Amino acid sequence: MLDIIYEDEAIMVCYKAAGVPTQTAKIGQMDMVSLAANYRKNKGEDTYVGLVQRLDQPVEGLMVLGKTKEATAALSEQVRERRVVKEYFAAVYGEAKEEETLTDYLIRDGRKNISRVGKEGEKDAKRSCLEYRKVAQVNDKSLVRVKLKTGRHHQIRVQLAHAGLPIVGDRKYGNANGEYMPLGLCSCYVEFSHPTHGERLSFSVKPRGKAFEVFDF
Structure with missing residues (x-):
């Protein structure tokens, strides 16, 4: 429906x-x-x-x-x-900063349907930027509100994981042995x-x- x-x-x-x-x-x-x-x-x-x-x-x-x-x-x-x-809520593991801007250079592997963080100037690396602010902290999990400045493949998932804040339920970029549940990422605004x-x-x-x-x- x-x-x-x-x-x-x-x-x-x-x-x-x-x-x-x-x-x-x-x-x-x-x-x-x-x-x-x-x-x-x-x-x-x-x-x-x-x-x-x-x-x-x-x-x-x-x-x-x-x-x-x-x-x-x-x-x-x-x-x-x-x-x-476009803004998103993300439930992540770890203690997020009150607010932060993340800038990385992402490289997409279309064959494997994944992206990774590369280096500036590296072949196929695209500048990727997002901002987040922490909304809540409960034990080992943070709730952050993310604002995309660019739109790259799996950008939020890759950048937050690279920053030490893997999204809950993300078995591709987070902890493959973590809690098994739907991905904690919502397009909220x-x-x-x-x-x-x-x-x-x-x-x-x-x-x-x-x-x-x-x-x-």
Whole structure:
């Protein structure tokens, strides 16, 4: 079932549950684009759904979808020009600083679907920057709110792990022997200009995953 936060004639803002793909080529596996298209079909509308930004399959939270090609193109342009504000909650192991800016150079291995921290000037290394501030600390876990300054493959997961703050449930970049639960990463806030009338819009959600249960929301 599609969890719609906001909808009008041009856009849809939806909540994606952890484990649901943004888009998939696998037969029989439901994804956000298919869910949105089926929703529109059941309403008797055109089934076009434009993908504005992706969320990795293990990540929960807000997604923006276009209902027309024109709206999708306008929103995608905002993403390219970094006029879309995206923030995330991350549940991490360790005692995070009150606030910090992380700048690294990430190298993506598309064949293995992983990224790693390289060195400035290294082949294929891309400058990657994020800011975070600590919201809460409970025992050995911190809750941080992350603001992306760039958009790289697995950026938050890689940079926080490299900083000694692996995300709870991240068996790819964190502790493979750690607690087994869904990834503690949520796209909690998005802000952009409406593609039709230009009004600045913002939306927020609270995390729903198990990794966040120790924190008071």
